[in-house]
Amino acid sequence: xxxxxxxxxxxxxxxxxxxxxxxxxxxxxxxxxxxxxxxxxxxxxxxxxxxxxxxxxxxxxxxxxxxxxxxxxxxxxxxxxxxxxxxxxxxxxxxxxxxxxxxxxxxxxxxxxxxxxxxxxxxxxxxxxxxxxxxxxxxxxxxxxxxxxxxxxxxxxxxxxxxxxxxxxxxxxxxxxxxxxxxxxxxxxxxxxxxxxxxxxxxxxxxxxxxxxxxxxxxxxxxxxxxxxxxxxxxxxxxxxxxxxxxxxxxxxxxxxxxxxxxxxxxxxxxxxxxxxxxxxxxxxxxxxxxxxxxxxxxxxxxxxxxxxxxxxxxxxxxxxxxxxxxxxxxxxxxxxxxxxxxxxxxxxxxxxxxxxxxxxxxxxxxxxxxxxxxxxxxxx
Amino acid sequence: xxxxxxxxxxxxxxxxxxxxxxxxxxxxxxxxxxxxxxxxxxxxxxxxxxxxxxxxxxxxxxxxxxxxxxxxxxxxxxxxx
Ligand SMILES: Cc1cc2nc3c(=O)[nH]c(=O)nc-3n(C[C@H](O)[C@H](O)[C@H](O)COP(=O)(O)OP(=O)(O)OC[C@H]3O[C@@H](n4cnc5c(N)ncnc54)[C@H](O)[C@@H]3O)c2cc1C
Numbered sequence: 001x002x003x004x005x006x007x008x009x010x011x012x013x014x015x016x017x018x019x020x021x022x023x024x025x026x027x028x029x030x031x032x033x034x035x036x037x038x039x040x041x042x043x044x045x046x047x048x049x050x051x052x053x054x055x056x057x058x059x060x061x062x063x064x065x066x067x068x069x070x071x072x073x074x075x076x077x078x079x080x081x082x083x084x085x086x087x088x089x090x091x092x093x094x095x096x097x098x099x100x101x102x103x104x105x106x107x108x109x110x111x112x113x114x115x116x117x118x119x120x121x122x123x124x125x126x127x128x129x130x131x132x133x134x135x136x137x138x139x140x141x142x143x144x145x146x147x148x149x150x151x152x153x154x155x156x157x158x159x160x161x162x163x164x165x166x167x168x169x170x171x172x173x174x175x176x177x178x179x180x181x182x183x184x185x186x187x188x189x190x191x192x193x194x195x196x197x198x199x200x201x202x203x204x205x206x207x208x209x210x211x212x213x214x215x216x217x218x219x220x221x222x223x224x225x226x227x228x229x230x231x232x233x234x235x236x237x238x239x240x241x242x243x244x245x246x247x248x249x250x251x252x253x254x255x256x257x258x259x260x261x262x263x264x265x266x267x268x269x270x271x272x273x274x275x276x277x278x279x280x281x282x283x284x285x286x287x288x289x290x291x292x293x294x295x296x297x298x299x300x301x302x303x304x305x306x307x308x309x310x311x312x313x314x315x316x317x318x319x320x321x322x323x324x325x326x327x328x329x330x331x332x333x334x335x336x337x338x339x340x341x342x343x344x345x346x347x348x349x350x351x352x353x354x355x356x357x358x359x360x361x362x363x364x365x366x367x368x369x370x371x372x373x374x375x376x377x378x379x380x381x
Numbered sequence: 382x383x384x385x386x387x388x389x390x391x392x393x394x395x396x397x398x399x400x401x402x403x404x405x406x407x408x409x410x411x412x413x414x415x416x417x418x419x420x421x422x423x424x425x426x427x428x429x430x431x432x433x434x435x436x437x438x439x440x441x442x443x444x445x446x447x448x449x450x451x452x453x454x455x456x457x458x459x460x461x462x
């Protein structure tokens with residue numbers, strides 16, 4: 001097992017850090033207050049190649065392997081203080097582009113991947129429903145075959161990118177007698193009749209990310225927009241979740257690294273009782289623990305991504321990565337606030353924003369409790 | 382020598398724990414009866430990859446390949462035919 005980055009990968013990660021620091025942060029605080037998506041930043045990311053990181057060159061992508069892609073996203077997380085934009089990009093890449101690339105027909109790939117890679121199209125996926133979150137395979141959204149189309153009826157909620165999305169992977173039931181094998185996936189365009197967007201609850205964090213409800217009322221989807229076979233929904237979802245749980249959290253590791261550096265700096269320079277606060281063991285040990293969490297998060301992230309790059313499946317590794325990184329991010333944010341005292345709690349510094357954003361990571365892509373269930377079941381418990 | 386009995390044993394001991402397992406037949410529909418669900422299939426695949434030295438792609442995780450023990454057996458031994 002070797003997942004050390006080579007020179008090119010390090011150079012690309014550094015380029016992503018330089019790009020994000022230079023281009024994405026101006027006005028980020030105000031946009032966060034205003035819950036405003038950074039469209040200009042999205043366009044700049046597309047020009048840099050973020051939306052096309054993993055896609056083949058024939059679709060205008062950079063065709064990077066998974067490890068290089070997460071190294072770049074880690075760099076983005078380190079330097080970009082707009083987690084909402086990063087989350088939007090992540091959802092676009094891992095929950096829309098990847099499944100189309102993996103399961104799409106040539107026609108579907110030709111139709112959508114170029115636009116998704118150059119950022120002119122935005123994508124996401126819609127599984128969660130008001131009454132079915134963790135119990136994802138219990139969803140009720142129905143797709144009924146009618147001639148050469150399917151008619152979809154249902155409501156999806158908490159859907160990342162929905163308010164701005166051009167295309168969403170919608171999971172729906174095609175066979176009500178089978179919970180697990182009765183699911184299918186449809187590539188639903190915003191222009192399809194019967195498709196509309198509603199508003200979601202206001203969220204505590206990720207405020208610059210567009211998240212909304214999807215309403216499907218007699219929504220007609222042509223048969224050629226079914227992704228995979230009828231009944232392939234669970235396989236597609238599991239595959240997609242593995243990528244998301246392995247790769248989406250690269251930006252969190254980058255953010256944790258940045259927070260750690262700021263804490264080290266503050267502990268060395270902030271003086272109380274005539275000495276740096278870092279000379280107190282209670283502070284230095286907190287920082288040591290933060291460092292351990294950053295390092296272990298990176299290790300499990302790279303291991304899971306390395307397995308995906310080898311073409312292996314990584315269900316338990318991706319669950320562990322998702323669980324450990326998301327929990328560590330929250331803990332490191334809390335520690336950073338504590339180390340910075342009253343200033344840490346203020347909105348002037350960025351730690352409270354990180355904390356609000358970090359909590360979402362314990363919920364989306366399957367909650368921490370669900371990841372523990374998966375790990376335990378793999379252990380035969 | 383491996384045969385589909387090893388698959389049957391695994392499903393009974395790991396995926397049907399706590400249920401009445403005495404009469405699992407190789408033709409029983411594992412999906413309709415809920416024996417294999419979204420997580421169960423992943424656990425089963427890890428077992429099959431390890432024990433049958435096969436590499437199973439995400440694209441192969443379709444219900445047809447996992448409906449019955451017979452179907453699973455045919456799927457993991459398809460390269461040998
Ligand atoms: C910021 C954000 C973005 C999101 N983006 C998307 C998206 O793009 N697409 C999409 O489809 N969904 C999305 N979601 C939805 C997300 O996947 C769900 O919120 C999540 O799966 C949990 O479902 P729920 O909110 O209904 O909580 P519930 O499932 O109702 O869970 C409530 C609590 O009960 C616990 N619980 C439930 N079942 C069990 C169990 N068996 N064992 C132990 N504990 C259990 C949960 O862990 C949780 O603590 C997003 C959510 C958020 C917050």
